[in-house]
Amino acid sequence: MVDLDNTLADYTHGLRYHLRHSHVYGPLTGYAMHDPCEYELWRDPSWPFASYEEYSDAHRSAVMDGLYLMEHPYPHAMRTLHQLVTDGHDLVVATSRVDDERFQQTFDWFDRHWHDPSHGPVEYGVGFHFGDKTLLDVDAAFEDDPAVIDELAAKGVTVIHPDHPYCRDGEGITMSDWSQAPSLIRQLQEDKENTR
Numbered sequence: 001m002v003d004l005d006n007t008l009a010d011y012t013h014g015l016r017y018h019l020r021h022s023h024v025y026g027p028l029t030g031y032a033m034h035d036p037c038e039y040e041l042w043r044d045p046s047w048p049f050a051s052y053e054e055y056s057d058a059h060r061s062a063v064m065d066g067l068y069l070m071e072h073p074y075p076h077a078m079r080t081l082h083q084l085v086t087d088g089h090d091l092v093v094a095t096s097r098v099d100d101e102r103f104q105q106t107f108d109w110f111d112r113h114w115h116d117p118s119h120g121p122v123e124y125g126v127g128f129h130f131g132d133k134t135l136l137d138v139d140a141a142f143e144d145d146p147a148v149i150d151e152l153a154a155k156g157v158t159v160i161h162p163d164h165p166y167c168r169d170g171e172g173i174t175m176s177d178w179s180q181a182p183s184l185i186r187q188l189q190e191d192k193e194n195t196r
Contacts, residue, residue: 001133001141002081002126004095004106007162008142009071012036017070018062019048037165039146060099068097068105069112074162076178078113083182085125092127094136103130140188142181146170158188 005011016033034046042049049055059067085091093110100106106128129136133143134151140158143149149159149170159172160181168174173184 001092001094001129001136001138001143001157003133003141003143003145003148004068004093004097005071005144006164007144008077008081008093009073009109011067011071012041014067014071015041015059015062018065018067019058022061022065035164039144039166063099063105066105068100069109071109073113074178080178080181081126082114084185087182087185089185090127091125092129092136092138094129094133094141096133097130100130103128106130139192140185142175160184 002008012035019033031048032046033048034044036044036047038044040052040055041047042052042055047055049058081091095106097103097106133141133148134155138157140160141152142160143152144162144164144167146167149161149167149172152159153171159170160175161167161170161172163174163176175181175184
């Protein structure tokens with residue numbers, strides 16, 4: 001299972017870009033909008049949100065302006081996903097983006113970024129799940145939400161998470177770059193085979 005926002009694609013940068021370019025929070029407002037130390041952006045004093053409601057309003061506005069389509073994949077992420085599919089792994093992209101109308105931004109984003117490094121655009125070769133990620137029956141998950149990490153780990157799922165300050169100490173394996181993913185998955189397979 002592969003999560004999208006702040007796992008496969010840089011949601012934080014996308015939201016920051018939206019807030020700066022909507023001319024509501026410019027460089028002189030005093031909000032640095034650092035990469036967050038807390039998963040909940042409204043708890044981070046470098047972001048301009050005094051409450052969850054303020055964050056939610058800003059997020060909704062950004063989504064309406066195409067936030068999910070503007071996010072950049074993390075370095076090596078898409079090439080790595082393609083490699084995992086080529087290696088024979090079944091992948092499901094899972095997200096809780098219930099605010100993406102008919103999931104159009106998500107699919108358009110994949111149309112833009114999913115390609116075979118040697119041959120250009122190809123069919124995705126992955127499944128999609130929108131909603132509760134803990135309902136999926138998977139062996140491994142790439143995820144950044146600390147609560148979801150805990151729930152998946154409690155189900156026995158091996159979680160590989162980015163090295164973000166808010167999740168680096170969570171259950172599972174910390175990954176600093178997507179290029180590490182194939183070797184991590186290979187090691188998990190070997191470990192599983194050795195315990196049979």
